[in-house]
Amino acid sequence: MKSGGGVTWANALALYWDKGNWCKVGVLDGQNVVYTAESINDAYYEYLIPVPAVAADWEHVALELGEDCIRYQYSVDGKRGRPRGFPCG
Numbered sequence: 001m002k003s004g005g006g007v008t009w010a011n012a013l014a015l016y017w018d019k020g021n022w023c024k025v026g027v028l029d030g031q032n033v034v035y036t037a038e039s040i041n042d043a044y045y046e047y048l049i050p051v052p053a054v055a056a057d058w059e060h061v062a063l064e065l066g067e068d069c070i071r072y073q074y075s076v077d078g079k080r081g082r083p084r085g086f087p088c089g
Contacts, residue, residue: 001027001061013061015070025072027059034059034074049074 001011012026012035020042026035028048037046051059051074064071 001059013063015063015065023063023070023072025061025063025074027061034061034072036072038070047072 001013012024014022014024016022020039023038024036027033028035031048032051034049034051035046036049037044039045049072060075062073064073
């Protein structure tokens, strides 16, 4: 994924269950961060995860669903993922 040049309307990958339960992971323009946000039972959380810059500013992102958790993953080279979020048991 590559940033579309904005923050409010940043590119993101999202999963949506209902208005109070959703999650997303994306990239912010020119900030070298992966942005994650989630709403769990209407409680909102967001995280900015610093990442090293790459030549084309591409970031590889993924959402992994566990039995009782969500992992936010990113990689700057498309080969190694770095899980973030709540550990799956």
